[in-house]
Amino acid sequence: MTIVDAPRAVTGGVDTHLDLNVAAALDLVGGLLEVAEFPATAAGHRRLLGWLAGFGPVARVGVEGTGSYGAGLARHLRAAGVEVVEVDRPNRQARRRAGKSDPLDAIEAARAALSGRACGAAKTRDGNVEAIRALVVAKRSARSAKIQALNQIRHLSFTAPEELRARLKDVSRHQLAARAAALRPRQREGADPVMAATKTALQILGRRVLALDEEKARLDALLAGLVTQTAPQLLTLFGVGVDTAATLLVTAGDNPGRLRSEAAWAHLCGTAPIPASSGKVTRWRLNRAGDRQANAALWGVVITRLRNDPRTQAYMTRRLAEGRSKPEVIRILKRYVAREVYRHLPRP
Numbered sequence: 001m002t003i004v005d006a007p008r009a010v011t012g013g014v015d016t017h018l019d020l021n022v023a024a025a026l027d028l029v030g031g032l033l034e035v036a037e038f039p040a041t042a043a044g045h046r047r048l049l050g051w052l053a054g055f056g057p058v059a060r061v062g063v064e065g066t067g068s069y070g071a072g073l074a075r076h077l078r079a080a081g082v083e084v085v086e087v088d089r090p091n092r093q094a095r096r097r098a099g100k101s102d103p104l105d106a107i108e109a110a111r112a113a114l115s116g117r118a119c120g121a122a123k124t125r126d127g128n129v130e131a132i133r134a135l136v137v138a139k140r141s142a143r144s145a146k147i148q149a150l151n152q153i154r155h156l157s158f159t160a161p162e163e164l165r166a167r168l169k170d171v172s173r174h175q176l177a178a179r180a181a182a183l184r185p186r187q188r189e190g191a192d193p194v195m196a197a198t199k200t201a202l203q204i205l206g207r208r209v210l211a212l213d214e215e216k217a218r219l220d221a222l223l224a225g226l227v228t229q230t231a232p233q234l235l236t237l238f239g240v241g242v243d244t245a246a247t248l249l250v251t252a253g254d255n256p257g258r259l260r261s262e263a264a265w266a267h268l269c270g271t272a273p274i275p276a277s278s279g280k281v282t283r284w285r286l287n288r289a290g291d292r293q294a295n296a297a298l299w300g301v302v303i304t305r306l307r308n309d310p311r312t313q314a315y316m317t318r319r320l321a322e323g324r325s326k327p328e329v330i331r332i333l334k335r336y337v338a339r340e341v342y343r344h345l346p347r348p
Contacts, residue, residue, distance in 0.1 A: 012052045012061035013087070013110025015102045016040065016070035023048050024106035025055050026114055035103045040069065045076040062087040062113030064105065066122035074122050085113040086122040123253035128230040132223060133250045139219045139243075146212045149205045153180050156205075160198045168202075177213075180206030233344045239304035240341075244297045251294040252345050262342040269294040271334045286331065295334070298341070302333045 008028050015022045021040050025033040033055050038044040052058045060083040066074045074084045087109040112118035123130075153176055157168040171179050183206070185199035220242070227245045228235065234245045251268065252259065259265045266272040270290025276283055305312035312333065319329045 008056045009059040010052055010055045010057065011059050011110050011114040013106045013108065013113060014048070014061060014063045014070065014073060015105035015109060016063060016065040016068075016073060017102070018069055021048060021070075021073060022102040022106045023052065024103065024110045025052055026107075026110045027055075030111060030114055032107060035106060037102075040072070042072075042076070045073050048073070049077065049080055049082070058082050060085055060113050062109040062118055063122065064089060064109050067125075071125055075124070075126060078122075078124060084122045085118050086120045087112050087118045121255065121258035123258070124255045125253070127254035128226050129249050129252070129254040132226050132230070132246050135219050135223050135226070136246050136250060139216060139223070142212045142215045142219065146209055146216070149209045149212070150176060153177065153202055153205045153209070156198060156202055160202075161192065161195050164195060164198060164202075177206045177209035181210055182206070231344065231346050234341065237301075237340060237344060238309055239301040244300060247293050247297040248341055249345075251291045256345045256347065259342070259345075262339055265342045265345075266335060266338040269298060269334075269338050271295065271298060271331070271338045273331075273335075298334045298337050299330070301337050302330055305333070305337075306330075 010033070011026045013024045013026070017040065019040055021038050021044065022035065023038060024035045027033055036048075036051055038048040038051070049058070052061070061077055062085045063070045063074050063077070064087045065071075066084065066086045077084050089105075109118070125133075150173065154173075157165060157176075157180075159165075160168070168176070168179060180202040183199045183203045185196045185203060223246055224242050227242050227249065231245060231249055234240055234248065235242070240248075252265070259268065263272060267287070268290055270287050270292065272287055272290075273284035274287045276285040302312070306316060315333070316326070316329050319332070320326065324332075
């Protein structure tokens with residue numbers, strides 16, 4: 001009777017880049033099998049998976065940068081039924097000791113996935129939430145560009161010739177762009193070149209702001225439809241609007257089942273206190289990690305409730321009377337809101 005050994009599972013690790021992915025393959029006990037490079041294309045993804053499978057059944061693959069350069073590879077691996085583990089960049093102290101190179105990073109990613117040190121499931125980025133993320137990126141860019149253009153209009157109005165300065169002096173911020181866009185610069189002979197150039201600049205900036213307002217209105221309509229379709233229950237929470245819901249959904253991802261518990265969600269949002277005890281002192285400190293956009297969204301919900309919700313106002317008054325500071329109470333409220341939001345995230 002001949003005994004045939006079963007094929008041994010393989011764990012992969014990938015250090016991703018814009019044009020090239022470096023992959024490492026490990027055996028069951030962490031022994032290095034091989035390191036190879038593959039182009040960051042659809043064909044390269046197929047070759048990488050085939051190369052890993054050549055060593056045996058692929059148990060899991062640790063991918064660094066699943067939210068950027070590794071997004072396409074992670075989608076390809078999941079579509080092939082391979083477990084994808086999200087890997088953070090290597091520890092800085094370890095890098096100082098062992099050096100930095102793409103093969104070393106790929107090996108470290110594989111070892112993190114094999115040991116369980118990296119265990120977070122990557123976002124699938126293949127549904128409504130990924131569409132929401134794309135729109136949110138465009139809206140944030142439009143908002144930043146609008147603020148910058150308005151600041152430039154206001155500054156130019158301060159330094160403009162006196163006649164033009166007087167026309168724009170008492171104009172509100174809401175009307176400033178329209179007033180600037182309505183200016184008519186004249187280039188006739190003898191005209192003041194400073195006046196003509198300033199009017200031209202103000203007109204261009206004003207029209208830019210109006211165009212950005214149109215872009216934002218279009219993006220708002222698209223976001224409202226997607227958020228309502230994806231998580232209508234989230235919009236029922238006090239203080240949660242379309243923008244806040246979109247931010248929280250992007251943090252959770254298209255596969256919120258990857259969040260193991262409500263505590264894991266709070267930690268992801270940076271609202272879970274971190275133990276900082278030593279000796280006879282037992283205390284907790286502020287968590288400055290986590291997704292800062294989600295943290296800011298939860299802060300906005302808390303501030304809205306403090307302004308308009310009697311229950312939250314009463315809670316603040318009671319905790320202040322107990323000796324808590326206002327920032328401490330806001331941090332506690334953010335933790336409560338995170339728990340409430342978790343119950344309303346879409347489930348698979």
